[in-house]
Amino acid sequence: MESTIRVSDTTKELLSRLKQENETYDELLARLARESDTMNPGVWDEEQADAAREVLQQSRRSFERDR
Template sequence: MGSTIRVSDNTKELLNRLKQENETYDELLARLARESDTMNAGVWDDEQAEAAREVLKQSRQSFEQDR
């Protein structure tokens, strides 16, 4: 049958943000598990890697400004 998984309120809120409108939590968790299986480190081309670096840089600068 089914299992119960306990999560914090913060984790549930994060899951709610990822959950699609007509998706059950079981379907959400299965989708996330499948997606994580397909992640391959180092598969970005140079343009994608540079875009990611720029977003990270901007995020860090924003964080420093908010302090």
């Protein structure tokens, strides 16, 4: 079954930038939908959240040193 989704030219351009070579728009949208499922806020346990905070802090410190 096929459906048509209308998007603005701007949205299509943004999607084109995300689209991988040899990937259809259907595959792109499915990939983006799957990826967004794994990024739901609040789903990390405390250990994962602490690790992410540490990586972010390290990145910020590194950025400040390089300025």
